[in-house]
Amino acid sequence: MTTLRIKSEKQQDTIDLGTRLARHLKRGDILCLLGDLGAGKTTFVKGLAKGLRINPAKVNSPTFVLMNAYKGKVPLYHFDFYRLEEIHEIASIGYDEFLYGDGVAVVEWAERFGTLMPKEHLEVALKHQGDNGRMIKVKAKGERYVKLLEKIKEKSG
Numbered sequence: 531m532t533t534l535r536i537k538s539e540k541q542q543d544t545i546d547l548g549t550r551l552a553r554h555l556k557r558g559d560i561l562c563l564l565g566d567l568g569a570g571k572t573t574f575v576k577g578l579a580k581g582l583r584i585n586p587a588k589v590n591s592p593t594f595v596l597m598n599a600y601k602g603k604v605p606l607y608h609f610d611f612y613r614l615e616e617i618h619e620i621a622s623i624g625y626d627e628f629l630y631g632d633g634v635a636v637v638e639w640a641e642r643f644g645t646l647m648p649k650e651h652l653e654v655a656l657k658h659q660g661d662n663g664r665m666i667k668v669k670a671k672g673e674r675y676v677k678l679l680e681k682i683k684e685k686s687g
């Protein structure tokens with residue numbers, strides 16, 4: 531199976547999913563987050579941070595700088611492409627060094643990657659369902675992420 535569907539009833543559920551996932555992440559992993567304003571992307575990244583032993587309070591959307599780096603068990607590179615106007619801005623920050631580098635990379639508004647979207651990644655799509663409900667769909671794109679999803683499923687079963 532390459533897809534996992536999880537219903538989040540409240541903010542803490544989304545944080546917990548990130549934390550659970552983070553335990554299985556390794557250097558070079560890439561997570562692409564999709565979803566509207568307020569869907570819970572940054573909330574999910576706070577959960578990831580917690581799982582990587584980074585203070586979640588340090589995680590905020592890097593809206594003006596395109597990327598924040600946090601030091602943890604492994605480095606976490608947090609991109610946010612909300613304000614991206616042209617795709618060359620991504621290239622201009624040397625994104626590939628971080629994306630395919632020594633840490634875990636997570637990207638909010640990954641839709642805006644366009645042609646630079648990494649071929650292999652874990653896709654996390656968050657959708658509003660009522661006020662506090664979210665449907666979170668985690669999809670493996672590539673062999674590494676199929677394996678990762680299997681691990682996550684084992685633990686949740």
Ligand SMILES: Nc1ncnc2c1ncn2[C@@H]1O[C@H](COP(=O)(O)OP(=O)(O)OP(=O)(O)O)[C@@H](O)[C@H]1O
Nearest residue numbers: 538539540541544567568569570571572573662664
């Ligand atoms: N089940 C839920 N999961 C995640 N967030 C939730 C949930 N229910 C309510 N919320 C609230 O929704 C908001 C999500 O905000 P967050 O900044 O994480 O969204 P975002 O997708 O990063 O938005 P943006 O596109 O502006 O970056 C928070 O205020 C959070 O408290």
Ligand SMILES: [Mg+2]
Nearest residue numbers: 571572591638
């Ligand atoms: Mg955000």
